[in-house]
Amino acid sequence: MMVLVGGLTRLTHSGLSITDWSFMGSVPPLNDAMWQERFVKYQQSPEFQKVNYSMTLDQFKPIFLWEYIHRMIGRTMMYVFAIGFVYFLIKKKISKEMWPAFIVLFFMGAMQAVIGWWMVYSGLQQKPAVSHYRLATHLMSAFTLFAFTFWFALRLIYPKNDLVETEGKQIRGWAVGFFVVLIFQIIFGAFTAGYVEGDASKIRPGHIFNTWPKMGEDWMPEQVTMKDGFFENMFENASGIQFVHRTTAFIIVVLICILWFKSDKLKLTKEQNFGITLLIYGVTVQFILGVLTLLYQVPVIMGALHQTGAFFLFLSSIYLLFHLYNKKRNLA
DSSP, rough: OOHHHHHHHTTTTTTTSOOOSSSOOOOOSSSHHHHHHHHHHHHHHHHHTTTTTOOOHHHHHHHHHHHHHHHHHHHHHHHHHHHHHHHHHTTTTOOOGGGHHHHHHHHHHHHHHHHHHHHHHTTTTTSOBBBBBHHHHHHHHHHHHHHHHHHHHHHHOOOOOOOOOGGGGGGHHHHHHHHHHHHHHHHHHHHHBOOOOOOTTTTOGGGGGOOOSSSBBSSSSSGGGGGSHHHHHHHHHHHHHHHHHHHHHHHHHHHHHHHHHHTTTTTHHHHHHHHHHHHHHHHHHHHHHHHHHHHTOOOOHHHHHHHHHHHHHHHHHHHHHHHHHHHOSOOO
């Protein structure tokens, strides 16, 4: 839910609408005076002065609410963790083996909040835009927090007992390889969604070359290599970033086909088979969503669905890796 609302906050350009930060949160505007107070604060920000200078109070309210909801979900997660931890501690349901995981979860959650404000704060200074590097860092820290949480949950749901060796170990390397490339693709997805730092055009990479399968009239237009160095084109050239994101999508399709082909010849557990099935359907849907999002120039709904699809693939990969490395029982 947090990832989905975060994507909607970015797509609706709402992330810089709240210009302060409070650890415990604040009451939302409940009357005209409170709304006006919030709007006055926003009017002092670079985004209003340089971009949204003609915005009215009624236009400000939706973007404020998206950012407010995003922050409140984050605080709700904090309360769920804290209250749940205290409750299960009192009930003596937390074993000594769980303590390291809980400590890591606590600090990762706290760090995610700090990174979120570090990202927003940068856009409240002289330049009313958030670096694509900071955007990617915020997204990947959220995914990392989820990955650790989900892996911890899977360990509780599937305790190691009655283990039976299967042939799943033969595809571990391919599964890890797929996961690594997926992470690379998600990072470039964040780059594609943000304003590119160092690119004077101030264009989001997802809003150019809205054609498929070619980029305009070419497979690789000259804009992809318009800057001097390889890494500069790869990380700070809007056209280069989109090219990398497109190319990696095809690599992911090839990898899932290989994983599908190899796994089909092995005796796997039902959990391992289910993980591979999730990835096959997930990649198919995500690829189609990516093409449609590009062709329709990143409408809010499709952009949010595309980001959610990436999250689903990330989840499915972790599920498969867990069962390839930790759970081998009950052959399907």
